[in-house]
Amino acid sequence: MNSVSIFYTLIFGLILLLIAYSISRIGRKKEEPFPKHWHSLLEKNVLFYHNLSKGRQVVFQQRMMQFLSEVYIDGVQLELQELDKILIAASAIIPIFGFEEWHYTNLSGILLYSDYFNGDLEFDGNGESRNIAGLVGNGRFEKQMILSRKALYHGFENSNDKSNTAIHEFVHLIDKMDDFTDGIPERLLKHGYTIPWLKLIHKEMEAINDNHSDIRKYGGTNEAEFFAVASEYFFERPDLLEKKHPELYKMLVQCFKQKPAI
Template sequence: MQNIFALIGLGLILFVIYWRVFYLNRKKAIHFKTPKKFPKEWRKLLQENVHFYQNLNSKEKALFEKKILHFFRNVRITGVKIKVELLDRLFVACSAVIPLFAFPKWQYPNLNEVLLYPEVFDKSFDDKAPKKTIAGMVGTGNGMDNMMILSRKSLRNGFQIVSSKKNVGIHEFVHILDKADGTIDGQVGSLNKTEFAKPWFELMEKEIEKIEANKSSIDGYATTNKQEFLAVTSEYFFERPRLLKKNHPKIYKLLKKTFNQSMAKRMSSPFKKRNQIGRNDPCICGSGEKFKNCCLNN
């Protein structure tokens, strides 16, 4: 009997947290009507802020824009304690489109809504907590199925920090793809043949050992589990493909097959078309260090 009451109590606590986070704290949703044609001002924003889009030819850009409109028609983007700006919406949609760009018919049937928080948050979805570390997550259970949560600040940094190998939007959408075949196992089984699985997991195991021994340029968060290894290396693949190919050619090769995109060939140097920053300028990641002593080294 005590166990039953304990479970009921836990359920009530989770319900209160869910109610506070996903209803009371939401900004009143602004009706966002998806246009039939891609607006010129949207195209300008993409050209100025999205490196992937900058490197597409005219035909590819038209396809990219079409996929963004399709995403907006099927997925809500809601601000929690913030007003969602147009650039935020475009960054979310680009995060979704980039991993699937080479798969014309693939969608995100297991996603209905993306919630944007102003900052990173903790496990209780508190963005004011002293030990907040979460920049994004894919919801599971407790009414959070088919939902994604992103820190707007982290989302913007993923597209605007020139030297970063990180993009939290792409990271979380790769988790959605991983989840799409019903199994979160660190491979995007729905996009490629299972023949990639064995070499991928063997390579993953060896690389995790190198990361733990500080002999890898891959972020240490990749050692958390198989699904995080996939998401972290996918960020690297789409953000800094030439560097990944140079430092980890085997991983690059398998991700190239997985996403059906030759990113190193497609992408120009991120320093040519994205916002420039001087070596002695404050690093735009917010660390307070000079750029040369912070993100430039990565």
């Protein structure tokens, strides 16, 4: 191969690399720097963040901005506020904060409604009962999450009720990373823990359905909902979960690779 051929081969290869890089960037937003005034908003509204050391808070901030650069958030008949984005991003980072590297590859966008909605995704008018606070979409809503702003804010206003809708939905996404929302987070649990985890789930679900548990009733619906509900409890009241459900607490510490500070 002569020098001219080598030159054109190198140019062609460079062009291919640039095209590949451009394609990889399509749909991604530029990662913005963390707005300094968000720190006080996080301190005030997100107990998990408040309880972190200053160094870990900086890491949390970086992870939030990375998340916001990868996922679009749109308001449906509402104007997005800064606190909307802050609380959604915090909800995404809290359950995966124990992992140095994590991307929600099964999420591209979040739709924020002003209120609770129904199965037809209606939040006003005379439709059927509106009692859905959040959901992870399927079908034409694949890779989408829909959240109620009212539920989002309530999840952070009350840190004692063991409930947080946005964290609940992000845990469903974590569960779904293996394409199945089945309550078995295979990306988090080592294979050897799967059977003990299922046995523990079924024992705890039986207690819930027999009214012998302080875990929210919805956790007795199925394995996937139990995992999400128990995770809400874990991040909202880790001290109480460790006291009342030590085996479950220990398993969730292994699962999420962290012990939430209290």
